[in-house]
Amino acid sequence: MNSSDLTIAIVGATGAVGRIALDLLAERDHPVEKIVAMASSRSAGKKLPYKGKELVVVEATPDAFTGADVAFISASSEVSKRLAPEAVSRGALVIDDGSAFRMEDSVPLVVPEVNGADVEWHSGIISIPNCTTTPLVMVLDALRSVAPITAVTVATYQSVTGTGAAADVELLTQSRSVLDSEDVVIEQYPYQIAFNVIPQVDNFLASGYTVEEDKMLNESRKILHEPTLRLAATCVRVPVQVSHSESVTVEFLNRVSVQEAKQAMSDADGLLLVDDPQNNVYPMPLKAAGDDEVHVGRIRDDIAHDNGLSLWLSCDNLRKGAALNALQILDEVLRRDCLKPSKKTAAI
Amino acid sequence: MNSSDLTIAIVGATGAVGRIALDLLAERDHPVEKIVAMASSRSAGKKLPYKGKELVVVEATPDAFTGADVAFISASSEVSKRLAPEAVSRGALVIDDGSAFRMEDSVPLVVPEVNGADVEWHSGIISIPNCTTTPLVMVLDALRSVAPITAVTVATYQSVTGTGAAADVELLTQSRSVLDSEDVVIEQYPYQIAFNVIPQVDNFLASGYTVEEDKMLNESRKILHEPTLRLAATCVRVPVQVSHSESVTVEFLNRVSVQEAKQAMSDADGLLLVDDPQNNVYPMPLKAAGDDEVHVGRIRDDIAHDNGLSLWLSCDNLRKGAALNALQILDEVLRRDCLKPSKKTAAI
Numbered sequence: 001m002n003s004s005d006l007t008i009a010i011v012g013a014t015g016a017v018g019r020i021a022l023d024l025l026a027e028r029d030h031p032v033e034k035i036v037a038m039a040s041s042r043s044a045g046k047k048l049p050y051k052g053k054e055l056v057v058v059e060a061t062p063d064a065f066t067g068a069d070v071a072f073i074s075a076s077s078e079v080s081k082r083l084a085p086e087a088v089s090r091g092a093l094v095i096d097d098g099s100a101f102r103m104e105d106s107v108p109l110v111v112p113e114v115n116g117a118d119v120e121w122h123s124g125i126i127s128i129p130n131c132t133t134t135p136l137v138m139v140l141d142a143l144r145s146v147a148p149i150t151a152v153t154v155a156t157y158q159s160v161t162g163t164g165a166a167a168d169v170e171l172l173t174q175s176r177s178v179l180d181s182e183d184v185v186i187e188q189y190p191y192q193i194a195f196n197v198i199p200q201v202d203n204f205l206a207s208g209y210t211v212e213e214d215k216m217l218n219e220s221r222k223i224l225h226e227p228t229l230r231l232a233a234t235c236v237r238v239p240v241q242v243s244h245s246e247s248v249t250v251e252f253l254n255r256v257s258v259q260e261a262k263q264a265m266s267d268a269d270g271l272l273l274v275d276d277p278q279n280n281v282y283p284m285p286l287k288a289a290g291d292d293e294v295h296v297g298r299i300r301d302d303i304a305h306d307n308g309l310s311l312w313l314s315c316d317n318l319r320k321g322a323a324l325n326a327l328q329i330l331d332e333v334l335r336r337d338c339l340k341p342s343k344k345t346a347a348i
Numbered sequence: 349m350n351s352s353d354l355t356i357a358i359v360g361a362t363g364a365v366g367r368i369a370l371d372l373l374a375e376r377d378h379p380v381e382k383i384v385a386m387a388s389s390r391s392a393g394k395k396l397p398y399k400g401k402e403l404v405v406v407e408a409t410p411d412a413f414t415g416a417d418v419a420f421i422s423a424s425s426e427v428s429k430r431l432a433p434e435a436v437s438r439g440a441l442v443i444d445d446g447s448a449f450r451m452e453d454s455v456p457l458v459v460p461e462v463n464g465a466d467v468e469w470h471s472g473i474i475s476i477p478n479c480t481t482t483p484l485v486m487v488l489d490a491l492r493s494v495a496p497i498t499a500v501t502v503a504t505y506q507s508v509t510g511t512g513a514a515a516d517v518e519l520l521t522q523s524r525s526v527l528d529s530e531d532v533v534i535e536q537y538p539y540q541i542a543f544n545v546i547p548q549v550d551n552f553l554a555s556g557y558t559v560e561e562d563k564m565l566n567e568s569r570k571i572l573h574e575p576t577l578r579l580a581a582t583c584v585r586v587p588v589q590v591s592h593s594e595s596v597t598v599e600f601l602n603r604v605s606v607q608e609a610k611q612a613m614s615d616a617d618g619l620l621l622v623d624d625p626q627n628n629v630y631p632m633p634l635k636a637a638g639d640d641e642v643h644v645g646r647i648r649d650d651i652a653h654d655n656g657l658s659l660w661l662s663c664d665n666l667r668k669g670a671a672l673n674a675l676q677i678l679d680e681v682l683r684r685d686c687l688k689p690s691k692k693t694a695a696i
Contacts, residue, residue, distance in 0.1 A: 200630065207649070230652040232597065238586055285545060
């Protein structure tokens with residue numbers, strides 16, 4: 001089957017990620033036959049611009065998937081859990097942006113540059129990782145080609161569109177309220193995000209880590225096929241609209257030079273070395289927003305550990321962190337000719 | 349000498365830190381005899397409110413220090429280097445907020461809760477640490493009472509008032525420009541700070557670390573009297589007005605339980621345990637702003653290292669990070685009766 005014959009359903013088409021998925025399909029002039037834009041009943045009937053024409057949003061019901069070859073779902077976990085099986089039973093491959101299926105044994109969790117071959121054993125659903133995990137595993141995959149990784153310490157600086165379009169509106173609205181000395185309305189987060197940082201992304205577990213921090217560990221292990229990887233994250237929301245950034249310290253079994261690390265980054269698909277600090281060149285969310293690559297820089301010796309390196313990355317959470325990764329998974333699936341489920345099983 | 353007899357000169361009285369110093373002196377009803385508010389010639393003649401009256405700002409010239417017992421300098425390094433010796437030669441104890449003298453062997457670098465006794469060997473100048481170092485060493489000092497520290501990894505989230513009042517204005521002005529879709533004017537930082545994060549605080553060294561990150565290492569070693577402490581920092585500016593936050597991972601020689609760490613924090617002067625994640629209670633810049641204590645929370649096992657703990661702190665960079673620490677140093681000096689230089693030398 002050629003991609004030009006495909007019918008693609010996009011669930012959550014009016015959301016922050018869904019809109020970028022449409023932008024990317026248009027930008028790339030992806031030769032799909034048909035796009036079905038879906039959303040909740042509330043958004044049904046809305047029109048979305050696409051290549052100079054308009055797509056009319058339809059309600060995401062089970063029967064709406066009839067005829068779809070691929071369904072990209074970017075909605076709540078509840079929506080994914082309810083609709084993904086319906087799409088699969090109607091013959092569609094589901095590429096799911098949420099956390100609903102990521103850790104299920106029958107569901108590949110894929111970043112094509114890292115573990116593209118994992119798409120081959122899907123059973124109808126392929127998950128894409130959390131938007132903080134994706135750039136991190138791309139960097140870790142490049143680095144482990146130089147030496148085995150023994151420990152990873154991460155602190156994140158996550159933008160509000162990781163939560164969704166409503167959180168973006170809230171950041172802007174709250175910011176104006178602060179500037180105008182008016183009362184701030186809080187709905188999307190436990191506290192005001194404008195001119196603040198919140199060291200909580202998702203709920204807390206008994207361990208003291210958040211679900212988001214736990215995801216970064218478990219998803220990284222699954223994608224990298226390293227079930228004993230040691231990785232500790234602190235996930236923090238910052239008042240930025242688009243792009244997540246991460247301060248990362250990687251410890252290795254042997255010494256890795258800064259030059260070796262830079263070379264590994266340069267050689268890796270999907271990473272862009274943005275690393276000339278003497279000229280104030282380093283990754284930043286404002287620079288990474290709108291780019292497909294993960295920006296990586298500030299690579300330097302970790303002076304707290306003998307075999308460590310520290311670095312800084314920024315990545316557009318809506319593109320490589322979500323919609324772009326989904327489309328790249330589709331490309332990988334088509335290239336490997338495995339749109340339909342095979343009898344293969346995971347080989348971790 | 350009793351503090352009620354003191355004449356205190358405040359250099360940089362119209363700046364972000366200077367204003368807080370005046371607020372603190374008023375709040376505490378500090379029984380000083382006289383306050384001389386000093387600033388550059390540009391600000392001379394300005395009036396600053398103080399306890400319902402007004403202080404008239406005088407130009408900070410050498411002779412302006414005549415009669416001052418104490419001079420608190422919060423200005424540029426150049427101003428400190430020029431004026432501190434003049435103040436000392438006129439008999440004043442200089443408490444300096446800048447980096448000009450911090451690492452000089454003859455200058456104590458003091459956080460009273462950690463190394464108050466170091467004030468005793470001053471030669472006329474006592475420095476206060478960088479506003480990211482102060483909260484960190486307070487936490488590290490509490491933790492090393494439980495077990496020796498082997499490595500520290502820090503990522504900071506630093507507010508713009510760490511740069512000064514002009515940067516605060518710039519953040520607000522840029523934010524409004526973004527909201528109004530107008531051009532953003534950039535003067536204080538290399539890039540736009542509104543709705544962005546900048547992984548650069550101060551200039552870069554050849555090592556790939558910034559001066560700010562280097563300060564955190566060297567100042568921590570000096571204050572803690574641990575000249576071989578291993579500490580690696582990544583310093584990042586975030587669009588927050590007041591309070592610096594830090595994600596900190598501490599590795600120990602032996603295992604330290606979360607409970608032991610919490611107890612050590614609770615027992616330490618100047619730290620406030622803000623740590624009930626199940627109820628969304630953790631430190632944040634908006635909560636720490638205006639408070640004297642360093643807020644510490646999210647204390648949990650570091651799952652990447654056998655004997656590690658991770659935590660999160662927020663601290664008002666203008667209060668404990670600067671002006672409050674300066675006034676506490678003065679209190680310590682008076683308590684130890686060492687306003688005038690002694691013949692003691694550093695015992696590191």
